[in-house]
Amino acid sequence: MNNKAKLMQGNEACVEGALAAGMQFYAGYPITPSTEIAEISALKLPKIGGKFIQMEDEISSMAAIIGASLAGKKSMTATSGPGFSLKQENIGYAAITEVPCVIVNVQRGGPSTGLPTSPSQGDVMQARWGTHGDHPVIALTPASVKETFDLTVKAFNYAEKYRTPVMLILDEVIGHLREKVETPNKDEAEIIDRVKPTCDPKDYNPYEVEDGDIVPRMASFGDGYRYHVTGLVHDKTGFPSNDSTIAENLVNRLMNKIGDNIDDISNFEEYVLDDADIAIIAYGSTARSAKSAIQSAREQGIKVGLFRPVTIWPFLDKQIRHLTNKIKKVIVVEMNLGQYVLEVERVANKDCEVFRYGRVNGRLITPDEILEKIKGDVLCLANC
Amino acid sequence: MPSKLLDKYFRMDKLPHIWCPGCGHGIIMKAIVDAIDKMGLEKDKVCIVSGIGCSSRAPGYMDFNTLHTTHGRALAFATGIKMANPELHVIVVTGDGDSAAIGGNHLIHASRRNIDITTIIFNNNIYGMTGGQYSPTTPTGEKGTTAPYGNIDKDFDLCKLSKAAGATYVGRATAYHAKMIKDLTIKGIQNKGFSIIESLSVCPTYYGRKNKKGDSPDMMKTLKNNTVNIKAVDKLDKNKLENKIIIGELYSSKEDEYTESYQKIIDSMQEGR
Ligand SMILES: Cc1ncc(C[n+]2csc(CCOP(=O)(O)OP(=O)(O)O)c2C)c(N)n1
Numbered sequence A: 001m002n003n004k005a006k007l008m009q010g011n012e013a014c015v016e017g018a019l020a021a022g023m024q025f026y027a028g029y030p031i032t033p034s035t036e037i038a039e040i041s042a043l044k045l046p047k048i049g050g051k052f053i054q055m056e057d058e059i060s061s062m063a064a065i066i067g068a069s070l071a072g073k074k075s076m077t078a079t080s081g082p083g084f085s086l087k088q089e090n091i092g093y094a095a096i097t098e099v100p101c102v103i104v105n106v107q108r109g110g111p112s113t114g115l116p117t118s119p120s121q122g123d124v125m126q127a128r129w130g131t132h133g134d135h136p137v138i139a140l141t142p143a144s145v146k147e148t149f150d151l152t153v154k155a156f157n158y159a160e161k162y163r164t165p166v167m168l169i170l171d172e173v174i175g176h177l178r179e180k181v182e183t184p185n186k187d188e189a190e191i192i193d194r195v196k197p198t199c200d201p202k203d204y205n206p207y208e209v210e211d212g213d214i215v216p217r218m219a220s221f222g223d224g225y226r227y228h229v230t231g232l233v234h235d236k237t238g239f240p241s242n243d244s245t246i247a248e249n250l251v252n253r254l255m256n257k258i259g260d261n262i263d264d265i266s267n268f269e270e271y272v273l274d275d276a277d278i279a280i281i282a283y284g285s286t287a288r289s290a291k292s293a294i295q296s297a298r299e300q301g302i303k304v305g306l307f308r309p310v311t312i313w314p315f316l317d318k319q320i321r322h323l324t325n326k327i328k329k330v331i332v333v334e335m336n337l338g339q340y341v342l343e344v345e346r347v348a349n350k351d352c353e354v355f356r357y358g359r360v361n362g363r364l365i366t367p368d369e370i371l372e373k374i375k376g377d378v379l380c381l382a383n384c
Numbered sequence B: 001m002p003s004k005l006l007d008k009y010f011r012m013d014k015l016p017h018i019w020c021p022g023c024g025h026g027i028i029m030k031a032i033v034d035a036i037d038k039m040g041l042e043k044d045k046v047c048i049v050s051g052i053g054c055s056s057r058a059p060g061y062m063d064f065n066t067l068h069t070t071h072g073r074a075l076a077f078a079t080g081i082k083m084a085n086p087e088l089h090v091i092v093v094t095g096d097g098d099s100a101a102i103g104g105n106h107l108i109h110a111s112r113r114n115i116d117i118t119t120i121i122f123n124n125n126i127y128g129m130t131g132g133q134y135s136p137t138t139p140t141g142e143k144g145t146t147a148p149y150g151n152i153d154k155d156f157d158l159c160k161l162s163k164a165a166g167a168t169y170v171g172r173a174t175a176y177h178a179k180m181i182k183d184l185t186i187k188g189i190q191n192k193g194f195s196i197i198e199s200l201s202v203c204p205t206y207y208g209r210k211n212k213k214g215d216s217p218d219m220m221k222t223l224k225n226n227t228v229n230i231k232a233v234d235k236l237d238k239n240k241l242e243n244k245i246i247i248g249e250l251y252s253s254k255e256d257e258y259t260e261s262y263q264k265i266i267d268s269m270q271e272g273r
């Protein structure tokens, strides 16, 4: 194996992962700290016959990647907070029309223009509920540069397999971090492509799920299957309907295609939890600080472990329940004032105490801060 | 042979359409199909994209690759489609609110890029679908449900706007001049670049009623009487042109087309290997 090992930035690894997954089209609008993803895509896409376009804003970028995906090209866009807000309208459109696409959000401090160059994990809930109405969401969050590569590939695969927009939620630290990454050879990475119809075009129902399939088969515009796509509630033929049963069935099907396959979508890491009295729940760059805090804690005889969600949406109900059945004190550490923790509190065993530690000062949460919090609030070693 | 045309290009099971009796939008839709038929375009290679509004419902009735998107964003979706598959004839149908208010920025930038998309604006001077609010093309002084005392906004000239932004084919016609819509649409599709055909429509239900413009035939007569073909402009007295709307082919030029320019970049990369 002559895998290429290269020192690269998280944002660069994201583009490399996208290209490995088969990205052919990128549309975006520049915004710190995600801009390198656009720049590197602009550089690399034409070399492989793919295309890049800088649109007039994030609304149109999101629209353009949906259009390109409908015409058969795997597509991605990347942004940060303010742009993520603008993309929400058409993220909902991709969800209801079931158009595969990948949206990267390199989080920065908010609200509004906030702290453009500082890390944050403030968009966890926006990733889940940013667009209106009930809709499915898959969101992944890496904690290293290598994992950014791997999860970008995975994001495309989930998008194609489940015909849904998939979000890759980075934080500024991971986006700009430089680490050595070994990228797999072309045939090593598992690549999933959308299933296309094989039936006679006359018999094609673009929103009917065939027996044994997870989602409807997707023809590309121009393939000879002329069909209609609308953001209105639609029946299996793709045309609008006001029928309440059709509406309910559609939204339920959208939710269930994720819910029924949750094990396939649930990614997480467990670190020294076996003998732990306390579990830290942390994701993204915060999980790196947590690991370091755990090492110091263990040197001092405090048995702490880490549960790191890699899939942040759909929520890892089963795993968090299991964790909190076993461990009686958990602390959720995140660079926001309490978002992921709300879901942890929702599913945690009632006998498990859930603590929070969050910061929004634009600074990384340090291992020392985490350790101090554990010793103080969680263990009451200080003057509680 | 209108029924043959219906069978060939319309999704008969989706008709009747949702438009009010006397609405001008159906005439414009039919003229677009006439143009496609005249050109003999392969149906599988035509993609029709719309936003949201009464006008934007047209693609649902038309038997092509059709995409009904979000309000104002049709051109942005269409840009992605055209980039991904330049072989498709991409046609955008949109309303005046859809294209000039919420989608105004996309209209400017699609024009500027000169991307090969043909845009037909169904301009009825009002927001029809939401019940008659004033739009960016409601003439100053006219009424809408949100301009009960008369509209104080200035109205857009969408042809001038698109031309200034870089569109390379610009035409205007009206629902009264259906054949002209057809002819301009053919030229627009033939143009390798961004084309815009502003098609003046009528909304008797809201614009007509609010502004006492009479019924649909009255409004169609107004379209006839208030317009002057650009070919006749030079021959007419200046005072006869006052308050008249000029129709016909207003502008045509040759510029580099966007997807072709991008393909040149791709090709140059391949050569460099
Ligand atoms: C983001 C958003 N804002 C507002 C609306 C409500 N809305 C639907 S159609 C429409 C106006 C349509 O007017 P126009 O484009 O002129 O088309 P017409 O109905 O007159 O043909 C509006 C405001 C919407 N669907 N989406």
Ligand code: SF4
Residues within 6 Å of the ligand: B018, B019, B020, B022, B023, B024, B025, B054, B055, B124, B128, B129, B202, B203, B204, B205, B206
């Ligand atoms: S409301 Fe106006 S624009 Fe809409 S269908 Fe009726 S007449 Fe046509």
